[in-house]
Amino acid sequence: MEQHKVMILGTGPAGLTAAIYAARANLNPVVIEGNEPGGQLTLTTEVENFPGFPEGIMGPELMDNMRQQAEKFGAKFVHGWVSSVHMSQRPFRVTVDETDEYVAETIIISTGASAKMLGIPGEADLVGRGVSTCATCDGFFFRNKPIVVVGGGDSAMEEATFLTKFASEVTIVHRRTELRASKVMQDRARNNPKIKWALNVTPVSVKSDGNKVNGLEVRDNETGETRVLPTEGVFIAIGHQPNTAFLNGQIDVDPVGYIITQGVSSATSVEGVFACGDVMDSHYRQAITAAGSGCKAAMDVEKYLEGSAFQDWSVSSSVSTH
Numbered sequence: 001m002e003q004h005k006v007m008i009l010g011t012g013p014a015g016l017t018a019a020i021y022a023a024r025a026n027l028n029p030v031v032i033e034g035n036e037p038g039g040q041l042t043l044t045t046e047v048e049n050f051p052g053f054p055e056g057i058m059g060p061e062l063m064d065n066m067r068q069q070a071e072k073f074g075a076k077f078v079h080g081w082v083s084s085v086h087m088s089q090r091p092f093r094v095t096v097d098e099t100d101e102y103v104a105e106t107i108i109i110s111t112g113a114s115a116k117m118l119g120i121p122g123e124a125d126l127v128g129r130g131v132s133t134c135a136t137c138d139g140f141f142f143r144n145k146p147i148v149v150v151g152g153g154d155s156a157m158e159e160a161t162f163l164t165k166f167a168s169e170v171t172i173v174h175r176r177t178e179l180r181a182s183k184v185m186q187d188r189a190r191n192n193p194k195i196k197w198a199l200n201v202t203p204v205s206v207k208s209d210g211n212k213v214n215g216l217e218v219r220d221n222e223t224g225e226t227r228v229l230p231t232e233g234v235f236i237a238i239g240h241q242p243n244t245a246f247l248n249g250q251i252d253v254d255p256v257g258y259i260i261t262q263g264v265s266s267a268t269s270v271e272g273v274f275a276c277g278d279v280m281d282s283h284y285r286q287a288i289t290a291a292g293s294g295c296k297a298a299m300d301v302e303k304y305l306e307g308s309a310f311q312d313w314s315v316s317s318s319v320s321t322h
Contacts, residue, residue, distance in 0.1 A: 003091050004030045006301050007104040009082050010243075013287045014277025015110035016066035017294030018301075022108075023073035025302045030104070031070070031077045032096055034111065048140060050287055059128075062287075078102075082111075087250045087270050106272045106304060108297045109251075109259060111243040113278040113285070117236060118150065122206030130213025131206060131234050135159040136286065139166045142233045148173055148216050150203055151237035157185035159237045164194040171196040171229055173203060173218060198229060206234055242279050258282050266297040267304075274300050 006022050008015050008031045015031060022029040048056040057065075071077065080096040085107065094102045115133035117123060123131055132138040135149075139162060147167040149160040152174035160170045172189065177200045179186055189195050200221045207215035207228060215228040242257040252260045252269035259268055259275040266274040276293035278285050 001101070001103050004028065004102065004104040005305060006030075006106045006108060006298075007032065007092075007094055007102060008108045008110060009085075009094070010034055010110035010112055010277070010279070011063070011067065011077070012110060012112050012277055012290060013063075013066065014112070014279075014290040014294035014297070015108070016063065016070055017291040018108050018110060018276060018298040019070035019075040019294075020066070020073060021295050021298030022301060023070055023075040025298065026074075027298075027302065027305070029070075029075050029108075029298075030102060031075055032082055032094070032102075033077055033079050034081055046141075047137075047287065049137070082246055085247060085250070087247075087273060090272060092272065106274065106301050108266075108294075108301060109244075109247075109268070109273065109275045109279055110277045110290075110294060110297070111246075111279050112290075113240040113242040113258070113282070115236060116239045116241060118203050118238070120203055120205050122208060123234075123236075126206050126208055126213050126234075129211065130208070130232060131236070133236050133240075134285070135162045135235055135237075138233075138235075139163050142166050144168050145232040146171070146230060147233040147235060148198075148229055148231040149235045149237055150174075150216075151239075152176060152179040152181060153237070153239070154181045154185045155239065156237035157181045157189045159235055160189055160195055161192060163235065164192055167194065167233070169194050169196055171198050171231065173198045173201060173216065173229070175202045175221065176200060240278070240282065240285070242282070244279060254282075256282065266293065266300045272304065274304075 005027045006029045008018050008029050011033045019029050019031050046056045047059050083095045083098040086093040091103045143166045147163050147170045150173045160172050163170050201218040204217040204219050215230050216234050217228050219226045244257045259280040266276050268275050274297045276297035277290040
């Protein structure tokens with residue numbers, strides 16, 4: 001069985017950037033695409049905040065461009081889902097779709113984090129057409145429009161407050177009367193005149209005009225009655241889940257599941273295994289920061305394979321902020 005120098009798990013901005021850098025370093029990376037090649041950006045429409053595209057670029061087009069660039073330098077792509085990774089001995093063994101096995105000296109994990117969704121009718125169909133999980137990414141598109149934010153934690157309060165920069169008004173929808181957010185974040189939201197409240201209600205479905213969102217149907221938890229909140233944007237802010245379950249506890253993660261990296265590097269608790277992108281970053285979650293961390297991971301792998309020491313990288317306990 002052929003032994004590869006580096007395998008990259010995931011093809012979002014982090015994984016594809018790592019592939020570009022690793023390929024240019026003549027490491028001949030093998031990239032496992034996963035079930036969602038291109039990552040979360042393939043679910044978005046226009047991306048306006050990625051440097052170098054003053055007129056914006058469609059998310060799927062940006063990811064396709066990055067893939068082509070990696071292939072140009074010699075990266076090999078394998079379509080499939082990583083079933084398991086065996087890190088107890090080296091070289092590492094990676095099983096794809098439960099049947100195909102690959103062997104690698106190093107691994108870069110860039111499997112991302114999935115936004116938790118409500119699972120209600122209309123939600124999945126309208127992602128990119130009014131349903132979003134990223135205020136920083138999509139808030140600009142909702143200037144002077146009514147927006148709904150679903151959630152009751154700090155993230156929901158933060159996103160709602162941020163969205164008031166653009167929206168005509170923001171309504172926070174939460175299934176309980178009491179919020180989970182810290183008092184500081186609650187007070188900040190409650191003191192914002194552009195934020196309205198719809199508490200003790202449960203989202204039932206996302207409504208559309210046949211093309212884009214025009215309302216969120218909610219059910220009053222006390223009376224059982226339903227009503228539709230008019231809105232042009234529904235932002236889901238109920239948390240993210242890092243895609244690390246397949247690692248089966250072989251690597252150090254924080255209580256939520258984000259991979260912990262060493263100091264300023266992308267090195268993990270397992271020698272020869274590196275991590276980049278949203279799988280180790282619970283704070284920024286932007287395409288450009290993910291791409292930057294992918295560059296770091298590829299450079300770290302190159303130094304590791306050359307025999308460079310890691311100890312100077314352990315400046316702090318983790319580069320992740322949770």
